[in-house]
Amino acid sequence: MDETSDATGPTPRSPMRRLVTGPNKSALVVSLLVSVFAALFVTSYSLAMGNPKPHDIPVAVVSDTIAPKQLDSAIDAATGTTFDVVRLPDQAAAETALEQQQIYGALITGGGSTATVLVSSASGASIATLIRSEAPVLGSSFGVTVTITDVNPLRPNDPSGLVLFYLALAATIIGFVGAIQTRVNASGMTIRGELGWDAGRAALVGLVIALTTGPVLGFETFPLVPVWIVLAMQVFIAGAVYNFFRVLVGGKWALMPTWILFILISNPSSGGAVAPQLLPPFYEFMGRWMPTGATVRALRDLAYFPGAVHPEPYIVLGVWLVVATAAFVIARRVRFGFGRVAKD
Known part of the structure; x- marks a missing residue:
């Protein structure tokens, strides 16, 4: 009810009081947080890519x-x-x-x-x-x-060299969105079931976007299987990070730290849209060790430099995959055990 009672009868609540009580309070908090994150999004991408300055x-x-x-x-x-x-x-x-x-x-x-x-x-x-x-x-x-x-020209269908960045971006976003939707619509699974569907979803998404970009639409030419594996790893990593935060802080707020990590830091620092040497020092440094940057570098090697593939991106992706998965498994085991969780 929107009224309170005292000795003289019901007293209507003021509009401000209604705004900060009940479900309106949660809606207000979400609105304020989303506004702040919108400002941070614009700031991060503008700082990283708005005015590229070459250095060294x-x-x-x-x-x-x-x-x-x-x-x-x-x-x-x-x-x-x-x-x-x-x-x-x-x-x-x-x-x-x-x-x-x-x-x-x-x-x-x-x-x-x-x-x-x-x-x-x-x-x-x-x-x-x-x-x-x-x-x-x-x-x-x-x-x-x-x-x-x-000596290494870009493909005619990708004169700006952005398709590989879009591949990594798609794998990242679908990675944690898929994890969110799976937990919302398929609650009650054991940890084995959760990890199994996470791996299966990652493999399917990686295959679909690799096929779409390569053989189907011809935006890029690359070896399908290695690119599929790299994209599947990125999808799984993004989902595993969200899963860890979901156990740690709950499903209501898990998207926030995931968004900060991937959308505000990892994606603009990846070097996919702007070369690393054109990014500010913070983003240049972070891009080397974040999963999206590693994915972009691995895809670039596979598509354009197959004879000079570097191991570092794969090491970075491997470490993220192992650590994120282990963090999720440990956190879930401590909080819920390995059995079914109807609602966390």
């Missing part, structure tokens, strides 16, 4: 006449940004370094009036665009005419 971008020079310090000074004068320039012995070494994603570009001169600038769009489209735009200016400063060669 690794590039190389292959030249008998241009020293690394000279190229560094010329780039700094042309762009106002910092690059980390190293000297390599020949073009083959530069191409190998680009394939290994150790550098983003290379200036190669042969002693004449022409020079070649090698870039790798697949390593970072935004950095490749920056190098392309400044290459003629750099050539003029050294008295050479520059020809630009992209």
Whole structure:
């Protein structure tokens, strides 16, 4: 009821009192929290990707006449940004370094009036665009005419290099949304049943989005099985993190810390939309160790650098998978045991 009683009879509650009592109180708290999270979302993505600023971008020079310090000074004068320039012995070494994603570009001169600038769009489209735009200016400063060669171009259906980021983003969001919907609509399972459906759902979602992006729609070309495994791992990790928080703080609030971890930190720091060297230091550092960043790097290797696959992303994903699953199992065992839980 919206009334209270005293000796003189019922007394209507004021609108403000009704707002902070009963179900209205919970609705008010949720509204305030959602508003705060909306502001944090805009702030996080704007800080990470709103104004990309290159810093310490690794590039190389292959030249008998241009020293690394000279190229560094010329780039700094042309762009106002910092690059980390190293000297390599020949073009083959530069191409190998680009394939290994150790550098983003290379200036190669042969002693004449022409020079070649090698870039790798697949390593970072935004950095490749920056190098392309400044290459003629750099050539003029050294008295050479520059020809630009992209040794790892992006697919025609993905000229901005964002499809792999969207894959990781889809795996992340569907990962914890699927876990939420499973717990809401299929309560009462044992822990074996929960983990079994989590694994099955992750495998199915990973397969569907890999097939859709690759063979079905042709947005990307990649080896299906390895990409499927990486995406399934990301789906499972996102769901396992939500499951842990659901046991820890309850189903009403578990989405909040999951949202902070993945949507506010992991996704904008992933390096999928903006290359890591263009992100602020906090996001650049976090992206290396967060699951979405590891997923993006693993997918990029598989799609564009199959001969130079790096182990680090798989190690990061493996650690997250083991730790998140163990944390959920331990927390559930302590709070509910391994049996059926009708409602937690």
